[in-house]
Amino acid sequence: MKSENQLQLDGETVWFAEGETLLDVARRSGREIPTLCHDPRLEPVGACRTCLVEVAGSQRLLPSCATPAVAGQVVVTASDRIERYRSSLMALYLTDHPEAVDESRGRDELLEMADRWDAPRDWGRMTPIRSNRSDDRNPYIDFDASACIVCGRCTRYCDEVEGVSAITLAARGSRTTISTVDRLSLLDTTCELCGGCIDTCPTGAMAEKGPLRLADLAQSALSKVRTTCNFCGVGCQIDLNVDPEANDGRGRVVRVTSPEPGTTTNDGNLCVKGRFAYDFIDHPDRLTTPLVRGDDGELHQASWDEALELAARGLSRVADAHGPDALGFVSSSRCTVEENYLVQKLARAVFHTNNVHQCAAT
Numbered sequence: 276m277k278s279e280n281q282l283q284l285d286g287e288t289v290w291f292a293e294g295e296t297l298l299d300v301a302r303r304s305g306r307e308i309p310t311l312c313h314d315p316r317l318e319p320v321g322a323c324r325t326c327l328v329e330v331a332g333s334q335r336l337l338p339s340c341a342t343p344a345v346a347g348q349v350v351v352t353a354s355d356r357i358e359r360y361r362s363s364l365m366a367l368y369l370t371d372h373p374e375a376v377d378e379s380r381g382r383d384e385l386l387e388m389a390d391r392w393d394a395p396r397d398w399g400r401m402t403p404i405r406s407n408r409s410d411d412r413n414p415y416i417d418f419d420a421s422a423c424i425v426c427g428r429c430t431r432y433c434d435e436v437e438g439v440s441a442i443t444l445a446a447r448g449s450r451t452t453i454s455t456v457d458r459l460s461l462l463d464t465t466c467e468l469c470g471g472c473i474d475t476c477p478t479g480a481m482a483e484k485g486p487l488r489l490a491d492l493a494q495s496a497l498s499k500v501r502t503t504c505n506f507c508g509v510g511c512q513i514d515l516n517v518d519p520e521a522n523d524g525r526g527r528v529v530r531v532t533s534p535e536p537g538t539t540t541n542d543g544n545l546c547v548k549g550r551f552a553y554d555f556i557d558h559p560d561r562l563t564t565p566l567v568r569g570d571d572g573e574l575h576q577a578s579w580d581e582a583l584e585l586a587a588r589g590l591s592r593v594a595d596a597h598g599p600d601a602l603g604f605v606s607s608s609r610c611t612v613e614e615n616y617l618v619q620k621l622a623r624a625v626f627h628t629n630n631v632h633q634c635a636a637t
Contacts, residue, residue: 282348297339306352309388311477312426313340315536317435323426328352365394371401373422379486380479405452413461415468415484415551423480425451429472441466470550474533486530504549505609511541511549528553599628606633
């Protein structure tokens, strides 16, 4: 590290790497700087103004998320001036924001910050004027304009990470809101329904429709289980949000969320299947026991031993009659690596065919 890549942060000499911002340096040094519009996956825009800090030589407070670290800077991240500013800023945000947290929509970081900086709650209330999108017929994503602070994280994520630009900032001034071209449903746009807008939204304005249909769902009552998505071979890490009291105490997955950006290989990103396709877990049509077709042509429940023996006889009968290459084995990305290995051993070592494939093969 070059000796000249140093600055003064709250009276302490700290180093920084080329290209880092003051927010990067401060957070790595353990300083608490709030942000609402910032997401490490996105280019900084300094729109929410919650991360302002004092920099010697500047008359104005500067947004730490968008201010590059420069050698010799003298930076203050906490002072009476900054505290007063943040408290007033939060109070202004609250004038047209819901006063209570709807836990079924997820966290509201603005309300948490308002409590942290003791923001005044008596500055009056504005009449909500932003148009809502609760009538969108898409099955997964709900938008509540009253909770939106127009930070632009969702639209920037859609553009910079997903590259589909399905949503945008529409209207002007205090009427600015999140919309689609001609107010079309997300189903009629380029939207891939990945749910990244939900993941990056700091206030719950973007939320998943599924949990909203569950009465009295409290985020604080859910437990999180880290696991690997098994819909393809990428191996994205996901957090299953489980209601432990559901299903007579057996638990029920009510939401899938992604880990913090930068902590896993998928960087907090998920696709439509990884984020929303979990209803199969408790679906009434899910098979819980093997079925075999009887002489009457109908499917009947059977034990695993009976089902495996019947399958083995059928495979052997085809191989004996038409040769091993008449068989083909297709495994699933929803199997473990070890299970997929056993499938290819079954094909090659037992039935002597190379006709084996796995849907996540690359």
